[in-house]
Amino acid sequence: xxxxxxxxxxxxxxxxxxxxxxxxxxxxxxxxxxxxxxxxxxxxxxxxxxxxxxxxxxxxxxxxxxxxxxxxxxxxxxxxxxxxxxxxxxxxxxxxxxxxxxxxxxxxxxxxxxxxxxxxxxxxxxxxxxxxxxxxxxxxxxxxxxxxxxxxxxxxxxxxxxxxxxxxxxxxxxxxxxxxxxxxxxxxxxxxxxxxxxxxxxxxxxxxxxxxxxxxxxxxxxxxxxxxxxxxxxxxxxxxxxxxxxxxxxxxxxxxxxxxxxxxxxx
Amino acid sequence: xxxxxxxxxxxxxxxxxxxxxxxxxxxxxxxxxxxxxxxxxxxxxxxxxxxxxxxxxxxxxxxxxxxxxxxxxxxxxxxxxxxxxxxxxxxxxxxxxxxxxxxxxxxxxxxxxxxxxxxxxxxxxxxxxxxxxxxxxxxxxxxxxxxxxxxxxxxxxxxxxxxxxxxxxxxxxxxxxxxxxxxxxxxxxxxxxxxxxxxxxxxxxxxxxxxxxxxxxxxxxxxxxxxxxxxxxxxxxxxxxxxxxxxxxxxxxxxxxxxxxxxxxxxxxxxxxxxxxxxxxxxxxx
Numbered sequence: 001x002x003x004x005x006x007x008x009x010x011x012x013x014x015x016x017x018x019x020x021x022x023x024x025x026x027x028x029x030x031x032x033x034x035x036x037x038x039x040x041x042x043x044x045x046x047x048x049x050x051x052x053x054x055x056x057x058x059x060x061x062x063x064x065x066x067x068x069x070x071x072x073x074x075x076x077x078x079x080x081x082x083x084x085x086x087x088x089x090x091x092x093x094x095x096x097x098x099x100x101x102x103x104x105x106x107x108x109x110x111x112x113x114x115x116x117x118x119x120x121x122x123x124x125x126x127x128x129x130x131x132x133x134x135x136x137x138x139x140x141x142x143x144x145x146x147x148x149x150x151x152x153x154x155x156x157x158x159x160x161x162x163x164x165x166x167x168x169x170x171x172x173x174x175x176x177x178x179x180x181x182x183x184x185x186x187x188x189x190x191x192x193x194x195x196x197x198x199x200x201x202x203x204x205x206x207x208x209x210x211x212x213x214x215x216x217x218x219x220x221x222x223x224x225x226x227x228x229x230x231x232x233x234x235x236x237x238x239x240x241x242x243x244x245x246x247x248x249x250x251x252x253x254x255x256x257x258x259x260x261x262x263x264x265x266x267x
Numbered sequence: 268x269x270x271x272x273x274x275x276x277x278x279x280x281x282x283x284x285x286x287x288x289x290x291x292x293x294x295x296x297x298x299x300x301x302x303x304x305x306x307x308x309x310x311x312x313x314x315x316x317x318x319x320x321x322x323x324x325x326x327x328x329x330x331x332x333x334x335x336x337x338x339x340x341x342x343x344x345x346x347x348x349x350x351x352x353x354x355x356x357x358x359x360x361x362x363x364x365x366x367x368x369x370x371x372x373x374x375x376x377x378x379x380x381x382x383x384x385x386x387x388x389x390x391x392x393x394x395x396x397x398x399x400x401x402x403x404x405x406x407x408x409x410x411x412x413x414x415x416x417x418x419x420x421x422x423x424x425x426x427x428x429x430x431x432x433x434x435x436x437x438x439x440x441x442x443x444x445x446x447x448x449x450x451x452x453x454x455x456x457x458x459x460x461x462x463x464x465x466x467x468x469x470x471x472x473x474x475x476x477x478x479x480x481x482x483x484x485x486x487x488x489x490x491x492x493x494x495x496x497x498x499x500x501x502x503x504x505x506x507x508x509x510x511x512x513x514x515x516x517x518x519x520x521x522x523x524x525x526x527x528x529x530x531x532x533x534x535x536x537x538x539x540x541x542x543x544x545x546x547x548x549x550x551x552x553x
Contacts, residue, residue, distance in 0.1 A: 016277035023273045023291050026302055035305055036270040037315035043323065050328040053319070054311040055381045056553050065489025066382060069446045072495055154482045156449050210449045210480050254446040258485035260384060260552070266320035 057261055061136045061144050068132050069256040071122040076158045080249040081114035083179055083238035090240065095193045099236075106191075117183070117193060117234035120155060120255040130155075130257045131232035138222035146261040151182050151197075152214040153233040156254035177201055178250040179238045180211045182257075185230040186222070193234055194221065200240065211235070211252075216262075233257050270312050274300050331377075334548030337369025341542040348520055361443040364436060364516035370545035371514030376505060381487060382552045383505045385437070385513050388481035389545040393433060393537060433519035433537050435480060440503045440511055442496050449480055480515075513549060517542070 005026055012018065028034020033042075057066070081099045084091050091097070099118045101110035106117060108124025121129035130153060136144030143149060157178065182197035197215035222228055237249050275287040293303045304313070348363050370389050437447035491497045491504045505511040519537045 016279040016281070016283075019277045019283070019288070020273075023302075027271045027273055033315075035302065035309070035313055038309070038313050039315050040317040040323065045322050046325050048319065048323045048328070049325050050378050050553060052310055052314070053324065053329060053553060056329060057381050065487045065492075067485040067487055067490040067493075069444075069484075069490060069493055072445055152483050154447075156446075158450070209478065210482060212482050214483075254448065256446055256484065258384075258483065260382075260485065266318040 064133050067258045070128050074253045075122050076251050076253045077109040078249050078251045079109050079118050079235050081110050081118045081236045083236045085115040088243045117236050119232050130255045131230055132259050133230055134228045136228045138219050138224055138226055141219045143219050147264045148262050149217040150260040151231050153257045155211040155252050157209055157211050158251045158253050177238050179236050180213055181234045182215050183232050183234050184228055187227040187229055231259050272300055329553045330551055332550040335372050336546035338544050343517055343540045345538050364518040366514045366516050367542055370547045372547045372549055373512045374549050375510050376508055378508055380506050380551050380553055383486045384550045386483040387547040390479045390543040392541045433540055435515055435517055438516055439505055439513050447484055
């Protein structure tokens with residue numbers, strides 16, 4: 001037992017100081033080893049159970065939790081924004097181009113034909129957005145105390161607003177699509193979407209009522225020293241190979257996003 | 268508990284009370300502040316800052332998870348939902364929702380934890396009684412080129428069904444998580460048919476005949492605060508100690524809004540949903 005207690009011997013002075021010292025010694029008031037500062041060697045292997053353990057996740061990194069969900073009741077809104085408005089295929093800087101229309105762009109539906117990603121947010125209110133606040137700095141091969149952040153999103157597709165051009169289009173690979181993805185924001189407010197999280201769902205043959213995707217944000221996704229301040233979902237219309245004039249605009253109601261930081265090794 | 272602060276400090280000249288000496292050494296308390304903490308009340312703050320590694324921790328005490336699944340077909344018919352409003356799912360419609368066995372799980376949360384992560388996937392197919400109509404009707408929808416015909420979710424010029432939408436919704440501890448509902452069957456026209464023209468069986472190979480929902484949901488304290496029906500009673504949170512349930516439920520109304528008056532007897536509308544493979548799992552995060 002490494003918690004050493006010095007017994008009172010015959011002839012020792014018994015006064016307030018000697019009593020207090022004995023108690024402090026067991027409690028472990030510095031520099032004594034005691035119950036307040038148990039060393040690893042004080043415990044047998046596999047001795048720690050759930051009551052002894054800290055949370056894996058430090059709340060300071062996720063000040064408002066790890067999940068955002070909304071709205072409470074179905075509120076269908078049209079996200080009339082195209083990734084490649086006026087451009088054939090995927091335009092340059094498409095991963096960093098966000099919509100500019102609306103009071104709180106790029107949050108919520110733009111209210112008119114817009115270009116770039118939109119962040120789902122009922123009523124265009126940032127507080128409602130499919131976005132989670134994070135406060136983790138990338139240092140070497142960690143983000144905060146984590147090796148990465150697993151982010152998953154799900155969006156309920158109500159329907160698609162069809163093209164205004166009449167006539168039946170052939171089903172081809174360049175048919176109008178709904179595009180979703182996951183993005184992040186740094187300490188300067190710069191937003192970007194992670195390419196590998198992007199999913200294209202063709203209106204013609206692939207769309208399902210739920211649009212889901214996920215990604216694992218790695219330290220290498222964030223420049224060393226930068227802060228991961230937010231993660232968010234994005235949505236837009238688009239076409240892979242054609243110039244989009246009047247694309248198919250997604251109409252969505254519910255959405256949710258969650259972020260789970262993952263550790264490896266000891267803590 | 269936090270670090271021990273010995274409750275009684277002795278002062279020279281004051282009377283030494285035996286009770287205070289005893290309280291310093293051993294006196295069980297609801298919030299222990301003396302050396303009695305060594306009898307089962309040691310917690311993380313008592314650790315002297317060293318890194319916890321795998322050899323220190325008992326298995327399963329940082330996290331716990333389990334999964335259930337099923338593959339046998341399971342059929343739900345619209346007589347489960349007779350009487351749903353002619354205007355669709357209204358009122359407390361979620362009370363009619365039926366748990367899907369194989370996509371339902373219960374679990375024990377041993378102590379207050381940070382979060383519960385739920386994941387699931389489910390495949391379904393719909394059989395609906397529909398008629399071949401187009402833009403003036405609400406039974407079959409297809410992009411015929413008419414301005415009022417929207418893109419069909421089943422495909423351009425492929426009919427889809429928008430009557431009596433079937434809906435899936437996540438329940439936790441018997442309470443609906445409203446934002447986690449999806450209308451997945453809208454567009455599954457491949458099994459739809461017109462009873463007046465049975466030869467026109469709408470078995471479109473190019474349209475999706477099965478709908479899948481593969482999703483996840485994470486519940487932490489802040490999640491509960493965002494959901495009104497949970498926030499009013501935090502004991503419903505699955506992150507607190509006790510047994511909890513999570514399940515996906517199915518509901519679809521047996522009505523036809525095209526009829527006059529609309530029918531709610533199940534003779535028309537979505538009639539049958541077959542649940543195929545399904546799975547649900549949970550992970551507790553300390």
